[in-house]
Amino acid sequence: MRPAIALIHLDRLRDNFEIVTSHAGHANIISVVKSNAYGHGLHIIAPELHRIGCRNFAVTEASEGARLRDILGPDCDITLLSGLFDSHDAELCGTFRLSPVVTEQLHIQWLRDNRFNGSVWLKVDTGMQRLGTTELKSLHAASQASGIGIAGIMSHLACADTPEHPLNRSQADAFSHLCSELPSATAASLLNSAGLIALPDQTLDFVRPGLALYGAEPVIAEPLGLKPVMEFTAQVMQVRDIEAGTPVSYGATFTANKNMRIALICTGYADGLPVSLSNNGFAEHDGALLPIIGRVCMDYCLLDCTEHPLQTGQRVSFWGGDILKPEQVAARINTIPYTLMTGVSDRVHREVVTNPG
Known part of the structure; x- marks a missing residue:
């Protein structure tokens, strides 16, 4: 199975429903x-x-x-x-x-x-x-x-x-x-x-309620304490070193300004990762943010992992993890979190994360 996976955290859904109920x-x-x-x-x-x-x-x-x-x-x-x-x-x-x-x-x-x-x-x-x-x-x-x-x-x-x-x-x-x-x-x-x-x-x-159930804050300035139910993730396919001056991805929109280590990730715009995150977004891994470099492709994207080494087979998160919230990612590319959530395509497997509750 292609390892572009939307983790669905049901414990967070339950928590969000309780928060919404308390405000209703x-x-x-x-x-x-x-x-x-x-x-x-x-x-x-x-x-x-x-x-x-x-x-x-x-x-x-x-x-x-x-x-x-x-x-x-x-x-x-x-x-x-x-x-x-x-x-x-x-x-x-x-x-x-x-x-x-x-x-x-x-x-x-x-x-x-x-x-x-x-x-x-x-x-x-x-x-x-x-x-x-x-x-x-x-x-x-x-x-x-x-x-x-x-x-x-x-x-x-x-x-x-x-x-x-x-x-x-x-x-x-x-x-x-x-x-x-x-x-x-x-x-x-x-x-x-x-x-x-x-x-x-x-x-x-x-x-x-709709958006609040899924854990995106409807009013960022007045948070309710919601938790993202979807964590959009994908796996590292390949890691390589490149030299300063090396262009990256379609259109050569990114050129390494130093020797770098980059990671190829198995998700792209056909999965729902917005092209507008090209050279403008991050993935999250183990508490670190890794810049998306070059143009997001249909099936892949590339990360700068020079300062935070990745290995093949590790999983990174694009929103819904500990750091990157869907409303923050959406604001970065001048859209709304609804488009991120509903834009995750059918070829992305939804994997239920179950916790007691």
Whole structure:
């Protein structure tokens, strides 16, 4: 097996879930496991969350929800955050007991045509200009007239990772107003991971953490003490000495300015190691940081191990170890940790690290 491996630390997942729960007050947790559990492996993450007591999950669309139902069985609720794309999705919702977000009358029609008798979430836009209905009352009435239950009302924050942004409070106020248009017993959900920090008074009935579960701090300036669940690692394939003046990798973008020892690592951009880390990133080994030198290749990258000798067969970590956190690596290349996690390709083996708990 090619030794580019994403280690999945389930003990860290459990710790993160406990931290999120402690910040949610009396609200229920909807664990967001879309996009293959943010690249960690739906078949790994969801059963562990279920085992420790989570009974509410969210994915993007119906086929993903059907897969999750097959994994977890009947003892949980599954929300589709992107709702329905066609009538077949509505059919899947009935077959697999999924609760879609609805934003259009057409969604209700599809559900009615497929004799759906479950519940839906009414999603409203409160300032992000993304997915959400502008006809809440009529959508609620159409749902009830069709015999469709209302799981609740939800919206999504645009600037929660910037707690001081005025749009956060503006959206909360707009959401509160919209909630007042529905029966008082209607469940409400506004907060994602960063929202727990930005608007701690708005936990309401359900919160929807995603990023925090996987251990990336949603607001770097206000850390919650989370631990990365994924540790992206790869093995040393070869070590060699080069002389000063030797160019390295494609394009000769790096030239040794002294005699050096370099290590060839068996991971590259086809595995999810960003090209933008070329001459701009590090790997971690035994408490030391080793610079990535030259251009990251499809299947390989190269490290400067002059000051910290490596040997063939040793494993290095690119994020999720003791030093390199995903949000720090992401900031270095002007992206977000979501892209690192979800960018780890299928050819990278997910290896579960189990610790008692």
